[in-house]
Amino acid sequence: MSILRNNSVMAALLDAHLEALSGEEALPPERIIAAVAQGRMALLGNPAHAGLEPKLIGQPARVKVNANIGTSPLRNVPREEMRKLAAALEAGADTVMDLSIAGDLAGIRSAMLAACPRPLGTVPLYAVAQRYLDAGEDPAGFSAKEILEEIAFQAGQGVDFMTVHCGVTARAAAWAAEEGGRLLGIVSRGGSILARWMRSRGQENPFLTGYEQILDIARAHNVTLSLGDGLRPGAGADAGDAAQWEEVVTLGRLVRQGRAAGVQCMVEGPGHVPLHNVEAQIRGIKSACAGAPLYVLGPLVIDSCPGYDHIAGAIGGALAVRAGADFLCYLTPAEHLTLPDEADVRAGVMASRIAAQAGEVALGRERAGARETAMSTARRRLDWPAMQRAALDPAAVCARRAEHAEEEACAMCGEFCAVKMLRAEPPRP
Amino acid sequence: MSILRNNSVMAALLDAHLEALSGEEALPPERIIAAVAQGRMALLGNPAHAGLEPKLIGQPARVKVNANIGTSPLRNVPREEMRKLAAALEAGADTVMDLSIAGDLAGIRSAMLAACPRPLGTVPLYAVAQRYLDAGEDPAGFSAKEILEEIAFQAGQGVDFMTVHCGVTARAAAWAAEEGGRLLGIVSRGGSILARWMRSRGQENPFLTGYEQILDIARAHNVTLSLGDGLRPGAGADAGDAAQWEEVVTLGRLVRQGRAAGVQCMVEGPGHVPLHNVEAQIRGIKSACAGAPLYVLGPLVIDSCPGYDHIAGAIGGALAVRAGADFLCYLTPAEHLTLPDEADVRAGVMASRIAAQAGEVALGRERAGARETAMSTARRRLDWPAMQRAALDPAAVCARRAEHAEEEACAMCGEFCAVKMLRAEPPRP
Numbered sequence: 001m002s003i004l005r006n007n008s009v010m011a012a013l014l015d016a017h018l019e020a021l022s023g024e025e026a027l028p029p030e031r032i033i034a035a036v037a038q039g040r041m042a043l044l045g046n047p048a049h050a051g052l053e054p055k056l057i058g059q060p061a062r063v064k065v066n067a068n069i070g071t072s073p074l075r076n077v078p079r080e081e082m083r084k085l086a087a088a089l090e091a092g093a094d095t096v097m098d099l100s101i102a103g104d105l106a107g108i109r110s111a112m113l114a115a116c117p118r119p120l121g122t123v124p125l126y127a128v129a130q131r132y133l134d135a136g137e138d139p140a141g142f143s144a145k146e147i148l149e150e151i152a153f154q155a156g157q158g159v160d161f162m163t164v165h166c167g168v169t170a171r172a173a174a175w176a177a178e179e180g181g182r183l184l185g186i187v188s189r190g191g192s193i194l195a196r197w198m199r200s201r202g203q204e205n206p207f208l209t210g211y212e213q214i215l216d217i218a219r220a221h222n223v224t225l226s227l228g229d230g231l232r233p234g235a236g237a238d239a240g241d242a243a244q245w246e247e248v249v250t251l252g253r254l255v256r257q258g259r260a261a262g263v264q265c266m267v268e269g270p271g272h273v274p275l276h277n278v279e280a281q282i283r284g285i286k287s288a289c290a291g292a293p294l295y296v297l298g299p300l301v302i303d304s305c306p307g308y309d310h311i312a313g314a315i316g317g318a319l320a321v322r323a324g325a326d327f328l329c330y331l332t333p334a335e336h337l338t339l340p341d342e343a344d345v346r347a348g349v350m351a352s353r354i355a356a357q358a359g360e361v362a363l364g365r366e367r368a369g370a371r372e373t374a375m376s377t378a379r380r381r382l383d384w385p386a387m388q389r390a391a392l393d394p395a396a397v398c399a400r401r402a403e404h405a406e407e408e409a410c411a412m413c414g415e416f417c418a419v420k421m422l423r424a425e426p427p428r429p
Numbered sequence: 430m431s432i433l434r435n436n437s438v439m440a441a442l443l444d445a446h447l448e449a450l451s452g453e454e455a456l457p458p459e460r461i462i463a464a465v466a467q468g469r470m471a472l473l474g475n476p477a478h479a480g481l482e483p484k485l486i487g488q489p490a491r492v493k494v495n496a497n498i499g500t501s502p503l504r505n506v507p508r509e510e511m512r513k514l515a516a517a518l519e520a521g522a523d524t525v526m527d528l529s530i531a532g533d534l535a536g537i538r539s540a541m542l543a544a545c546p547r548p549l550g551t552v553p554l555y556a557v558a559q560r561y562l563d564a565g566e567d568p569a570g571f572s573a574k575e576i577l578e579e580i581a582f583q584a585g586q587g588v589d590f591m592t593v594h595c596g597v598t599a600r601a602a603a604w605a606a607e608e609g610g611r612l613l614g615i616v617s618r619g620g621s622i623l624a625r626w627m628r629s630r631g632q633e634n635p636f637l638t639g640y641e642q643i644l645d646i647a648r649a650h651n652v653t654l655s656l657g658d659g660l661r662p663g664a665g666a667d668a669g670d671a672a673q674w675e676e677v678v679t680l681g682r683l684v685r686q687g688r689a690a691g692v693q694c695m696v697e698g699p700g701h702v703p704l705h706n707v708e709a710q711i712r713g714i715k716s717a718c719a720g721a722p723l724y725v726l727g728p729l730v731i732d733s734c735p736g737y738d739h740i741a742g743a744i745g746g747a748l749a750v751r752a753g754a755d756f757l758c759y760l761t762p763a764e765h766l767t768l769p770d771e772a773d774v775r776a777g778v779m780a781s782r783i784a785a786q787a788g789e790v791a792l793g794r795e796r797a798g799a800r801e802t803a804m805s806t807a808r809r810r811l812d813w814p815a816m817q818r819a820a821l822d823p824a825a826v827c828a829r830r831a832e833h834a835e836e837e838a839c840a841m842c843g844e845f846c847a848v849k850m851l852r853a854e855p856p857r858p
Contacts, residue, residue: 072840072841072842072843072845073843073844073845074833074836074840074843075840101842101843101845102843126845129845133844133845139844139845139850140850177851183802183805183806183809184805184808184809185809185847185848185851186847186850186851187847187848188847189842189845189846189847189850191847192847192848192850192851193850195850195851196850196851234805234808234847235801235804235805235808236790236801236805237801237802237805238805274787274790274791275747275748275751275787275788275790275791276751276791276792301747301787301790301791302783302786302787302790302801303801303804303805303808304786304800304801304803304804304819304820304821305779305783305786305820305821305822306804306816306820306825306826306829307820307822307825307826307828307829308779308780308783308821308822308825310740311739311740311743311779311780311783312783312787314740314743314744315743315744315747315783315784315787318704318730318744319704319748322704322705333825333829334829334841335841336808336839336841337826337829337830337839337840337841338829338830338832338833338839338840338841339840339841340841350734350737350740351737351740354731354734354737354740354741354744355744357731357733357734358703358704358730358731358741358744359704361665361703361704361730361731362703362704362705362730363705371733372664372665372666372731372732372733373612373666374733375664375732375733375735376612376613376663376664376665376666376667376732377612379613379663379664379732379765380612380613380614387735390733391733391734391735391736392733392734392737393734393736393737396735396736396737396762397735397736397766399736400735400736400762400763400766400767401766401767403767404503404767407503410765410766410767411501411503411504411766411767411768412501412763412764412765412766412767412768412769413501413530413618414501414502414503414530414531415502415562415568416501416502416530416555416558416562416568416618417618418614418615418616418617418618418620418621418663419614419616419621421568421569421615421618421621421622421624421625422606422614422615422621422624422625
């Protein structure tokens with residue numbers, strides 16, 4: 001029970017929200033307490049985040065979906081990001097990450113925290129590197145101290161979870177970058193910045209050497225650390241190589257250290273993984289990381305469908321959930337091409353929710369199964385309002401039905417409807 | 430070698446196209462001949478279909494994708510269907526099925542055959558039932574003779590493959606419809622019409638009792654029979670029940686009978702199957718059906734995402750391909766709601782192509798892997814034209830890049846690009 005015992009901020013938060021969380025997750029309070037205490041479930045919530053409804057991440061709690069938003073140097077329009085935040089929440093994202101890398105990052109973050117009643121995550125390294133880029137300097141010019149200051153600043157602002165790439169060891173980063181090794185080197189923005197920093201100084205990763213100080217900040221605010229996979233494969237061919245596993249093994253050790261210090265840790269996972277390797281990857285990472293909540297990006301089962309990465313990611317995500325992943329980071333149709341717009345955000349959230357539902361049905365989760373039964377029962381009755389209620393996106397049903405809403409059957413079959421065909425009265429046009 | 434020996438029409442077609450097919454599939458001619466002779470690969474092509482390029486279906490030939498189009502009683506606009514045909518071909522559909530159920534079906538079919546250089550499939554039962562519906566009569570009022578006449582007529586028109594629901598036995602149809610059995614009864618249009626026909630007359634399925642005559646027609650024109658799964662599950666909960674397996678077992682026997690008669694047979698598969706059952710279903714059906722090419726509809730791993738069935742279908746399709754499915758029928762975002770439009774057709778074809786590619790990569794298929802390698806290599810070089818060439822949909826890459834086409838990195842990361850970050854020179858805005 002080390003985490004709860006050593007983290008009074010989290011203990012108080014859990015106490016205040018336990019009844020609501022128990023209802024929301026349809027799990028007995030004792031089960032939640034035990035899982036949170038062991039670190040197999042994380043309670044996302046920084047008390048400084050006003051208006052927040054904390055969320056539990058870690059099966060058998062419902063699998064959660066995260067939407068990444070944020071400005072980019074080539075499209076830096078904060079009000080668009082605020083609209084994307086609203087779109088993500090409306091589409092059913094459980095958490096949002098502000099990955100802004102251009103503009104007034106502290107101001108954008110503060111506005112998002114105010115507008116987001118669900119946990120908000122960030123990657124503090126971006127803010128540190130951006131200052132150097134904006135000044136026309138090398139983005140890896142920052143000091144270890146600046147990292148800690150930024151993490152503390154954002155924790156004070158109310159950020160609920162932060163990606164910290166503590167597991168990118170100098171050895172693993174060198175392996176990932178070496179000639180004749182990976183097809184695609186390092187593809188994580190954070191991982192590549194740290195690799196640059198370590199290479200230019202010949203020093204170990206400052207997030208790793210400063211891990212104890214990071215833990216102190218995180219514990220004080222109940223910031224959940226999302227131990228980033230800076231060396232995740234960036235091509236299917238690179239999945240499961242030495243650099244990736246070196247980082248995973250390191251993250252597993254950091255999870256144990258974090259738990260002992262009373263800090264909640266999640267582990268971030270791939271990335272780009274071919275279909276036949278998804279289960280092995282997920283089970284391997286969960287084992288190596290002592291069952292910490294696993295937060296995956298996709299995984300993308302193919303690399304050859306830019307413009308449709310939300311679909312490739314949904315395939316991998318569904319398999320990942322079945323194998324034990326707890327938290328899906330969405331991919332949008334814009335991935336690998338450009339900054340997503342509002343429609344992309346909605347498409348990405350829906351694709352991830354579909355993946356989560358498919359995986360949960362396969363796992364026999366009761367509420368996921370009940371939704372399926374409700375839909376099939378409504379279909380047997382041609383009961384369109386009930387279909388809408390059972391649908392992951394009721395609005396999509398409504399929009400598609402609009403033209404023929406008065407018909408009993410759908411406009412694909414009309415009187416050829418198989419359901420109507422077996423009634424005693426023959427169907428009539 | 431019974432099929433080739435007993436089907437001179439097909440033997441001549443194979444002879445004429447073997448070299449081209451061998452190149453297209455990157456398979457040695459002997460391997461194609463052996464697979465086609467055994468019935469594990471089908472050569473789709475009716476010599477009466479002018480301008481046709483025949484296609485091989487059956488792994489290790491490339492997994493093929495079919496697009497369903499056609500009029501509906503509530504949206505009967507033949508010129509729209511012709512535009513959808515063009516969209517399907519442009520998006521990369523390997524075959525198209527004309528499932529029209531309203532209007533001048535023979536005329537629409539004839540126009541589609543003329544405009545479609547790839548195999549065209551139909552469901553002859555629809556034309557038979559439609560005549561009765563249009564006359565205000567019971568759609569199951571037709572005679573067994575009318576079915577054979579319609580099949581012969583369409584074979585003469587040049588239809589390359591036809592869905593015939595020969596495996597819907599009276600016993601299985603009764604099981605599927607009985608109280609307290611399935612959640613969703615019979616959902617195949619053909620299956621439900623035949624169930625109605627059998628129930629009202631107390632007779633066995635006319636496609637089954639007339640199978641020998643159907644074989645005679647099919648052999649004369651090298652029409653590939655797509656043995657329809659009229660009792661496929663219509664809800665995840667119904668997958669794998671007695672009615673489904675009774676039909677599968679029947680289809681397996683019909684495959685052997687067809688092969689002995691020199692007729693090419695494919696088997697149609699589900700449908701609605703939860704994620705954890707997809708592999709078992711696919712391997713089970715392939716075994717029971719003597720390795721005949723398997724043509725699946727999805728499978729949809731969840732029922733609760735109307736408006737996004739192409740995504741749920743892509744998840745199931747990828748797993749199905751890995752487990753041995755040979756041919757994917759697309760699902761569009763319109764499925765279960767309305768008739769698809771052109772954009773839906775494109776989205777459906779792309780989702781199925783993604784599923785096929787994901788499954789083929791998992792199977793280690795060489796050309797699928799080469800596409801992935803080409804994409805990852807292009808990404809390492811930030812070589813956008815090469816990425817476009819490697820993409821399943823080059824136009825999507827182009828469209829998304831349009832706004833920032835002059836930039837080396839993508840508009841998501843700009844100078845935060847991980848690839849640029851590890852070059853010696855620091856990235857600059």
